[in-house]
Amino acid sequence: MSDRPATDALSFALADRWRNLSAVVLVVAAIGFAVSFDSRVAYYGAGLTVFTVWMAWFVLVAIDWLRAADF
Numbered sequence: 001m002s003d004r005p006a007t008d009a010l011s012f013a014l015a016d017r018w019r020n021l022s023a024v025v026l027v028v029a030a031i032g033f034a035v036s037f038d039s040r041v042a043y044y045g046a047g048l049t050v051f052t053v054w055m056a057w058f059v060l061v062a063i064d065w066l067r068a069a070d071f
Contacts, residue, residue, distance in 0.1 A: 005069060005070040006065075006069050008068075009064075009065050009066075009067075009069035010065050010069075012064065012065075013061045013062075013064035013065035013068060014061060016061075016064070019057065020057075023053050023054070023056075023057040026049070026053045027049075027050050027054075030045075030049035030050055030053075031046050031050070033045075033046060034046035
């Protein structure tokens with residue numbers, strides 16, 4: 001059994017440019033906001049935001065990958 005279907009499904013799941021771009025924009029905005037306020041609370045909030053965005057991105061990619069994979 002080849003791993004090609006799983007690799008193709010992963011390429012498909014990672015190809016969503018809007019999801020990738022929106023995640024990057026949200027992360028950059030959160031970090032920019034924290035840098036502009038330069039406080040521990042702002043950095044903590046930015047860290048939580050970055051983690052939340054990353055987890056949402058990861059879960060959405062995993063869902064797309066599992067839907068497209070043919071195991």
